[in-house]
Amino acid sequence: MEPVPPGVVRAIGGRFVDWLPALAVFALGLALWQGLTTAFNVQTFLLPKPTDIATAFWNDRGTLWDYGLYTLKEAAGGFAMGCSAGILVALLLARFRGLGLALLPFAIAANAIPIIAFAPITNNWFGLLNPVSKMVIAAVLCFFPTMINTLRGLTSVHPSSIELMRSYGGGELAVFRRVRIPNALPFMFTGLKVSAVLSMIGAIVGEYFGGPTNALGVSILNDSQLFDFPRAWAGIMLASAFGIAFYAAVSVAERLTTSWHPSARTFRSE
Amino acid sequence: MSVPGRVVSISGLTKSFKTGVTALQEIDLDIRPGEFVSLIGPSGCGKSTLLRIVGDLVQPTSGTVLVNGKTAHRARLDHDYGIVFQDSVLYDWRTVSRNVSLPLEMLGWSRARRKERVREMLELVELTGFESNRPWQLSGGMQQRVSIARALSFDPALLLMDEPFGALDEMTRERLNMELLRIWEKAASTIVFVTHSIPEAVFLSTRVVVMSARPGRIADVVAVDLPQPRGAETREQPRFFELVTAVREALAAGGRGQPAPTLPAGTEERY
Ligand SMILES: Nc1ncnc2c1ncn2[C@@H]1O[C@H](COP(=O)(O)OP(=O)(O)OP(=O)(O)O)[C@@H](O)[C@H]1O
Ligand SMILES: [Mg+2]
Numbered sequence: 447m448e449p450v451p452p453g454v455v456r457a458i459g460g461r462f463v464d465w466l467p468a469l470a471v472f473a474l475g476l477a478l479w480q481g482l483t484t485a486f487n488v489q490t491f492l493l494p495k496p497t498d499i500a501t502a503f504w505n506d507r508g509t510l511w512d513y514g515l516y517t518l519k520e521a522a523g524g525f526a527m528g529c530s531a532g533i534l535v536a537l538l539l540a541r542f543r544g545l546g547l548a549l550l551p552f553a554i555a556a557n558a559i560p561i562i563a564f565a566p567i568t569n570n571w572f573g574l575l576n577p578v579s580k581m582v583i584a585a586v587l588c589f590f591p592t593m594i595n596t597l598r599g600l601t602s603v604h605p606s607s608i609e610l611m612r613s614y615g616g617g618e619l620a621v622f623r624r625v626r627i628p629n630a631l632p633f634m635f636t637g638l639k640v641s642a643v644l645s646m647i648g649a650i651v652g653e654y655f656g657g658p659t660n661a662l663g664v665s666i667l668n669d670s671q672l673f674d675f676p677r678a679w680a681g682i683m684l685a686s687a688f689g690i691a692f693y694a695a696v697s698v699a700e701r702l703t704t705s706w707h708p709s710a711r712t713f714r715s716e
Numbered sequence: 717m718s719v720p721g722r723v724v725s726i727s728g729l730t731k732s733f734k735t736g737v738t739a740l741q742e743i744d745l746d747i748r749p750g751e752f753v754s755l756i757g758p759s760g761c762g763k764s765t766l767l768r769i770v771g772d773l774v775q776p777t778s779g780t781v782l783v784n785g786k787t788a789h790r791a792r793l794d795h796d797y798g799i800v801f802q803d804s805v806l807y808d809w810r811t812v813s814r815n816v817s818l819p820l821e822m823l824g825w826s827r828a829r830r831k832e833r834v835r836e837m838l839e840l841v842e843l844t845g846f847e848s849n850r851p852w853q854l855s856g857g858m859q860q861r862v863s864i865a866r867a868l869s870f871d872p873a874l875l876l877m878d879e880p881f882g883a884l885d886e887m888t889r890e891r892l893n894m895e896l897l898r899i900w901e902k903a904a905s906t907i908v909f910v911t912h913s914i915p916e917a918v919f920l921s922t923r924v925v926v927m928s929a930r931p932g933r934i935a936d937v938v939a940v941d942l943p944q945p946r947g948a949e950t951r952e953q954p955r956f957f958e959l960v961t962a963v964r965e966a967l968a969a970g971g972r973g974q975p976a977p978t979l980p981a982g983t984e985e986r987y
């Protein structure tokens with residue numbers, strides 16, 4: 447591996463100043479939410495005040511956090527399964543063009559299927575309480591974006607880049623190792639970032655169709671059925687936070703591995 | 717049917733593309749070891765295509781190409797070629813020095829040997845200090861110099877260069893011309909060089925192959941009998957200007973699609 451260029455560390459950490467506008471908007475949004483719900487006396491079952499949600503979270507923080515971790519593990523498991531399958535299939539389709547022509551139409555058609563609708567079925571297949579039932583839903587959601595983006599990266603290589611490899615007597619393996627795969631990395635990460643978000647959605651929705659009581663989705667569902675809306679909202683907020691954290695983790699991995707990409711120039715042109 | 721003492725032996729070469737364009741027609745050309753042959757001709761006359769066919773990157777429609785007595789395919793697998801493409805073709809995911817060391821990696825050189833050679837090559841093309849830059853952080857001319865360093869790095873038997881100095885300023889160009897001649901003498905390599913510049917072709921070459929367009933043919937071959945080694949004074953010799961004129965007239969004649977007029981002494985091997 448190459449040494450990490452100095453600019454990257456800063457790109458990950460980010461300068462605090464760069465985050466100020468976003469933080470300001472976030473604070474303003476919260477303040478508006480709090481102000482409007484108080485001013486118009488909005489009912490809690492419609493939209494609880496941020497302070498109520500925060501209190502509900504704080505009172506139950508240990509339990510909710512554990513529920514969140516459980517769901518995050520399901521999401522991460524599904525992400526790992528779906529994305530590795532997607533990358534593998536992309537490599538095969540890029541290597542064997544005939545296979546791609548034969549299978550791609552089906553993959554695209556399958557992508558149009560609302561996969562979430564299968565959640566009750568996978569619950570039935572693997573068991574309500576088995577985390578695999580949620581992982582499979584998450585995995586199926588992750589597969590397509592990862593596969594199609596990686597495939598595009600593997601195939602959208604400038605012909606002269608391949609000619610150069612050939613001029614050195616390099617065969618198909620060398621072309622993959624030294625040209626197609628590095629070229630595909632930025633594309634693959636686009637797919638992985640989409641997948642990180644989708645995997646969290648898959649796990650939560652899978653849990654809405656039934657799961658163990660220590661899962662965040664089940665907890666949110668139960669709370670809303672028991673009219674404990676602030677706690678349900680706290681669960682939703684936590685799910686969002688985990689989803690964002692997952693996305694951010696993938697972004698950091700992206701910056702570390704594809705800092706060479708011209709699009710990284712804004713981060714390292716000092 | 718290998719011709720002894722020929723690095724490149726092309727006979728009856730024709731290339732038609734699927735689009736219906738006949739890029740090259742009935743090309744016959746022999747290149748001896750240690751020759752420096754320039755290809756010159758109007759844009760689109762098939763110079764790049766000819767270079768690609770010699771390098772076994774494009775298959776001819778008919779005719780044969782032998783390189784060092786082998787098929788072009790065999791020569792390619794034997795690492796006989798160093799190619800400088802018309803566009804520099806650098807990998808963004810590699811630093812400048814790792815772009816230069818790419819062919820060395822593929823030849824299985826040790827890390828220490830690669831490092832030393834990369835340093836030498838970057839010094840040669842005056843890019844010392846840019847080792848860890850990315851290609852997109854360099855100017856077009858600098859990128860082209862990286863690709864020249866890369867092609868020269870492993871002392872290939874046959875250098876195929878497609879307008880390598882096209883993107884450079886006149887000063888750098890003349891300096892790299894001198895460097896290229898020095899390398900050519902030292903490494904005793906054979907060079908096929910595509911250019912649009914008549915003085916450059918005459919200055920560098922032992923022979924200038926003048927091509928005509930649509931379909932691409934060899935209109936004339938001008939032997940350059942300027943003394944070796946060449947230097948700044950070469951460009952001031954009367955013979956230099958005579959040869960420049962000869963090539964210019966051959967080009968003009970080829971462009972009109974008429975047989976070339978009788979050429980001054982020193983011109984030989986038509987077709
Ligand atoms: N892959 C291809 N498919 C179809 N036609 C091609 C292909 N490559 C080249 N040609 C055609 O072959 C002809 C010769 O092209 P080539 O690139 O060899 O010209 P050239 O002499 O190098 O021109 P220039 O000096 O502008 O670089 C052109 O008419 C071009 O359109
Ligand atoms: Mg060309």
